[in-house]
Amino acid sequence: MLDIGGLAKRFGTRTALQDVTFSVRPGEVFGFVGSNGAGKTTTMRIVLGVLSADSGEVRWKGSAIDADVRRRIGYMPEERGLYPKMRVGEQLAYLARLHAVSAADAAAAVARWTERLGVAERVGDEVQKLSLGNQQRVQLCAALVHDPEILVLDEPFSGLDPSAVEVMSRVLRDKADEGVPVVFSSHQLDLVERLCDRVGIIADGRMVAVGTVAELRSGGGGVHGADHRPVVARLDVVGPPAGWADTVAGVRVVAAEGTHTRVELDGATDQDVLKAAVAAGPVHEFTPYRPPLTELYKDVVSR
Structure with missing residues (x-):
């Protein structure tokens, strides 16, 4: 289980996170929702070790996450982190090799994921020559190419057409079915409702609710003393x-x-x-x- 416990983070006088606590179970798709600036990306960056928390901890299978575990996480940033002038196939193989995947396994993974995500015919193209939607598909390939134990995705559906959304949704669901905990943020709440097993809502750096949609409808899922008032029938x-x-x-x-x-x-x-x-x-x-x-x-x- 991926456990996020009591995370707090300040940037100068601004409190970005305050006692953020939730968990993502193996095989679960967890939707992390909130307005811009609510704290979603900051939380994800702490999980990845890009930022350090002022207090709190992130644990995987009961132990604190270290550099070795982070190498086994698949991360997709909201801002595309690909090299624009590097060819798609070469870049994905390079990223897999950084995760200690053998050259042969990296080549096989590149072929498998580019085919699955519909960009196999673009492996010889520079990233900058792809449409924004195809760049998003390649970015997801980069998160998957080393066969991660955990998936953390920041706005993975941004800029995708409906057919690409369906393909990506199926990939995330399939990874969860393999036992991988999947957490992703999105402003597309109808998609979150359809795809996710549970949802966490963050506002002003605080988790205000965590639970299934059914639990939220019944007024459950409140956290940290939040109002548990049920939704009126x-x-x-x-x-x-x-x-x-x-x-x-x-x-x-x-x-x-x-x-x-x-x-x-x-x-x-x-x-x-x-x-x-x-x-x-x-x-x-x-x-x-x-x-x-x-x-x-x-x-x-x-x-």
């Missing part, structure tokens, strides 16, 4: 004419458009709502409203 009702719920006791109308009404329960039960809706007209749909991660994120951060 909401229902979508389709069918009865507009205005049917306005006078129902213990119900507040959140949104209404035509015959689609979203209500929030404030003392009433779902059966009370169903009874009132049926009395007002035919009910074609009656379902719990499950807020997307985008809405949960806004709610958690605002609290």
Whole structure:
């Protein structure tokens, strides 16, 4: 297990991280989300040893991460770290060799990952001649070419078209299925919700929630004394004419458009709502409203 415990970091008078704590289990895809400047990249750089923490520690399999373990981490920085005038294949082989991969194994890995990520026909091209999307694919190849035990990816889906997003998503899921802990940051919350086993939300350098999307919906996942207030139960009702719920006791109308009404329960039960809706007209749909991660994120951060 990759454990991040109590990380704190200051840059002059600015507190970048304050007691950041979470873990990523083997075989788990962990989405690390937050606004720009929230502390995601700083946390990742501490895991990689690019920055040192003022306090706290990073552990892998129960032991503090050292230089030897860091050589077995696959890292993809948000800012592309490739040599622009070096050819793709030569660069990937060189990076694999830096991780003590033999020349033969490095060549095989380059062939395998460039084919898997759709850039095999560009191995003889200079990186600077690739599109931004293909540079992103090569950057992921660089993170994978030495068969890492841990994957840490900073905005890996930035600049990718939908087909490339699907390819990269499948690669990350497959690596997790092999037992590799995968942590990545992204502003694409719909993708995080679809791909990740758990999500960590960071705001102003503090972890404000960690858990599955289902746990966040139920109000779980709060950390460090955060407000554990559950998300208020909401229902979508389709069918009865507009205005049917306005006078129902213990119900507040959140949104209404035509015959689609979203209500929030404030003392009433779902059966009370169903009874009132049926009395007002035919009910074609009656379902719990499950807020997307985008809405949960806004709610958690605002609290």
